Amino acid sequence: MVQLPQLPKAFWAFHDQYYRAYRRYAHLHLGDAHAAGELVHRVLMHLAMNWAHLMEEANPAASAWALLKETVAGELKLQGRQPAMPETAILQLVMRAVLESSRHEFEVIESALGLYPAIARLPERQFDVLVLRHVLGFSTDTTARIMGVTEATVRSHRHLARRKVAKELGIALDADCDDEE
Template sequence: MTTPFEPQASAFGPLPRQPVRPGRKLGPIAPAVPSSHRSWLEPVRERYLDSGITLGALGDRVHLAKSKLSELLRGVGLYPRWESIHRLAEVLQLPSWPLYRLWRQAALDAGKAPEWIERSTQKAARATVRTRPPLEHAALCQLVEADYRFYAQAFLGDQERDAAVQDTFATLWLRWDTALRSPDTSAFAWSVLRTHVMARTTHRDGRPELEAAVFDAVAVHTQNTDPEADTARMTRIVALFKAISKLPAPQLDVMVLLHLCGFSPEKASSLLGIPLATVRADERRAVRYLETVFPPDTEGPTS
């Protein structure tokens, strides 16, 4: 996958390319902007910064005052209506379907009613028209979808799992040229998946809760007729998953893929976009930590 996505010609004409953008530099995204809002805002900002067009010229094309456009691109002020985002998509040559999907989810997260969303899209009917993603993007999604769903299942229920994976593919579509420029497309894609999964995962004391995985494990391992044995086994399982959730992110992902999803180290290496030796090293470090919680002479994580 080495051929970058070539965007279609904008309805507003080709974007000017300028080696140095005059005027004040666009400020960063506001710290309070939630992850669902960032999921579409960051690709829009990336495309704007790559375009070379000035903020003033972009504002003229999308019919927004420079100050309002700056607020929109920093995520401050009122949540933007779809009409403005759709005009940005046309000018910046971004595919509207994945952008709309992410914008709509962020609108719901921001407390916008479905009626507001519907009114906001009335003047941009093309928002719901599906266009074809780059072939390389479609191939990657087809290759990893089942595995991504399996990973997300450890943290989320079915509906949230599916939404996280589809949001991942939408974000990748928007950022596909960036993904291809990255050192490893698989690693880039995995980072996007992890961001969406963790954004939807319940956290406690700064750690993700493996509630979905705990439920599945308890259902499998507590089928004895002895209530006391079932209770003891359930207690150990809950404690184990709580310990796993405290691992650093790379080790957590490796343990989930190897020991909850049942993938081989080679497959985990391919999904994560990291060397096989790194997968094995992360597993060793994780097991050493878990053995301090569950000593080898007890029924623990490595039994």
């Protein structure tokens, strides 16, 4: 019988902290919860087997995030398809709008056909921030931890992304639109 090495407690803490967020991100792009779970499992097992190397990285969380994104992109390429994000993102926005009864969310849904292409054209980090913050509903501090960046970086990318998307969609933003929710 093969004895597997015991994983360090730090790995399990990392797993507990990021598993759900990684799975939600993968599901958003793959459109399949089961496939997303399997993909995230593969990514986390890769990280576990290479834990010592990951811990030598300047920013382990950012390196792990990059691996997740590469793996999702690779899976989509392997399947020869585009991300399922327009459909899954719109569904999540509708659910959030109904739950939050927010007029602003309904305005976003009304422009949803143009929203995804506008978001998809954003620079990579701005795209990630909008997806994590507004589609998946993570807080600024959680988004920062997931991406391996500072909260100030998240706020900056969010500000720039919202301005670009609003301009492209012809939506006027309130003066306090960048206040944290």
